[in-house]
Amino acid sequence: MWNNVSAFIQKHHLLPEDSKVVIGVSGGADSISLLHYLVSIREEKRLELVVAHVDHMFRGKQSEEDMLFVKAECEKRNILFEGARINVLAFQKENKWSAQEAARKCRYSFYQEVMVKHHADLLALGHHSDDQVETMLMRMGRGSSINGYAGILPKRPFGNGWIIRPLLSVTKEEVLDYVQQNGLSYRHDPSNDKDSYRRNRIRNHVLPVLKEEFPALNEKFQSFSEHLQEDNFFLEELTEKEWNKVIKTKNESRVVLRRKPLLLMAKPLQRRGFQLILNYLYNNEIPPSLSSIHIDNLLSLLESEHPSGMLHFPNDLQVTRSYNDCTLSFENERAIPFRAMIEVPGKITLPTNDVIISEVWTHYKHAVHVEKNQAILDLSKVAFPLHVRSRLNGDRMKLKGTQGSKKLKSIFIEAKIPIARRDSWPVIVDANETVLWVPMLKRSSFEATEETMGPVLVLTIKKS
Numbered sequence: 001m002w003n004n005v006s007a008f009i010q011k012h013h014l015l016p017e018d019s020k021v022v023i024g025v026s027g028g029a030d031s032i033s034l035l036h037y038l039v040s041i042r043e044e045k046r047l048e049l050v051v052a053h054v055d056h057m058f059r060g061k062q063s064e065e066d067m068l069f070v071k072a073e074c075e076k077r078n079i080l081f082e083g084a085r086i087n088v089l090a091f092q093k094e095n096k097w098s099a100q101e102a103a104r105k106c107r108y109s110f111y112q113e114v115m116v117k118h119h120a121d122l123l124a125l126g127h128h129s130d131d132q133v134e135t136m137l138m139r140m141g142r143g144s145s146i147n148g149y150a151g152i153l154p155k156r157p158f159g160n161g162w163i164i165r166p167l168l169s170v171t172k173e174e175v176l177d178y179v180q181q182n183g184l185s186y187r188h189d190p191s192n193d194k195d196s197y198r199r200n201r202i203r204n205h206v207l208p209v210l211k212e213e214f215p216a217l218n219e220k221f222q223s224f225s226e227h228l229q230e231d232n233f234f235l236e237e238l239t240e241k242e243w244n245k246v247i248k249t250k251n252e253s254r255v256v257l258r259r260k261p262l263l264l265m266a267k268p269l270q271r272r273g274f275q276l277i278l279n280y281l282y283n284n285e286i287p288p289s290l291s292s293i294h295i296d297n298l299l300s301l302l303e304s305e306h307p308s309g310m311l312h313f314p315n316d317l318q319v320t321r322s323y324n325d326c327t328l329s330f331e332n333e334r335a336i337p338f339r340a341m342i343e344v345p346g347k348i349t350l351p352t353n354d355v356i357i358s359e360v361w362t363h364y365k366h367a368v369h370v371e372k373n374q375a376i377l378d379l380s381k382v383a384f385p386l387h388v389r390s391r392l393n394g395d396r397m398k399l400k401g402t403q404g405s406k407k408l409k410s411i412f413i414e415a416k417i418p419i420a421r422r423d424s425w426p427v428i429v430d431a432n433e434t435v436l437w438v439p440m441l442k443r444s445s446f447e448a449t450e451e452t453m454g455p456v457l458v459l460t461i462k463k464s
Contacts, residue, residue, distance in 0.1 A: 008169035030126035322418035
């Protein structure tokens with residue numbers, strides 16, 4: 001068995017010499033076998049080993065005994081031990097995750113702490129080829145991305161280092177045979193026997209049937225996984241080049257995409273591009289609840305003839321389409337309503353950092369050219385005080401040169417103002433809440449005309 005493991009490590013460049021390795025050891029047969037193997041090659045490869053163990057506190061005294069067992073195994077082998085007892089149930093309740101997801105978050109967070117503390121580059125975990133088959137079957141069943149269908153990677157980035165999984169080339173049966181041949185002690189978690197978890201049902205009922213029908217099942221799945229990974233690496237390089245034309249702006253919590261060049265791409269590059277963006281926004285920790293259905297919905301949103309729409313992804317990621325822009329953001333896109341009085345004459349700074357300047361002209365010259373960012377209002381027609389505020393439902397405006405009025409909503413739509421910007425757009429109103437001006441967009445019937453004789457109010461907006 002270990003010949004297979006050694007060849008697998010060499011093939012995927014998992015374990016360079018002189019490495020410092022943190023080993024995640026639960027005390028089960030898989031992790032104990034991995035620990036035994038790494039100890040056996042410790043001197044040959046000049047490895048520094050540290051064991052990390054987490055008691056999730058699900059099983060009371062029993063899980064506490066698991067920790068003491070792992071600690072004792074480390075003392076026998078002269079290996080540094082780092083253990084933690086974490087109240088996962090409280091963490092789960094606080095974050096409203098499943099028990100398995102909460103346990104994984106806590107466990108991997110502790111692993112990262114141990115890696116940082118000991119300046120380790122590698123985290124070795126004991127996943128074997130049965131885990132690979134189970135994972136791939138589950139993702140195929142519930143829907144995933146192409147990356148997801150590839151299953152568990154032999155090596156992937158983690159924190160400032162890498163997670164490695166040297167046992168992916170061997171089956172559970174081979175691990176148990178090795179444990180027996182070498183007289184290794186291990187702990188058994190009885191929760192793995194229960195059918196309350198989907199993975200356990202697949203492990204206990206589906207996998208035995210498949211293995212009986214297809215004796216080389218594990219080998220075939222691992223080969224398929226590696227072929228998918230190779231295809232993905234190539235296509236992701238191609239996707240990154242193409243998506244440079246699509247990404248308009250990008251930061252850690254917000255990405256804005258250009259719709260038109262995106263839709264000109266081949267579908268496989270679209271899907272892979274979305275996967276790259278989601279990996280970036282979720283910091284390579286995409287929630288298990290996010291599936292291929294979300295990607296399909298996103299594509300439908302972009303292909304729709306309707307100019308706007310919104311989707312909600314797991315962990316409060318919001319997807320907003322507005323005309324030819326698509327924004328994926330963890331930020332709250334809706335602006336906080338605002339209202340402020342306009343001093344005349346005076347100057348006021350808006351929440352957007354734009355500035356409105358007001359001044360009175362006692363003598364209005366009709367020949368004066370009015371800039372787009374200005375409004376000249378007939379003082380005899382307006383009721384003071386004036387205010388600048390965010391839009392309200394039902395706002396209407398009497399348009400200059402017409403007898404009718406128009407909803408502000410229609411004005412924004414016609415001007416193709418993105419939904420996310422409409423709530424922060426300034427609206428100038430008088431004491432009767434009559435809309436006098438929507439800066440940069442429309443002028444009202446309250447504007448000065450050639451017949452205006454008296455003084456006028458000049459409003460100028462300066463963009464930040």
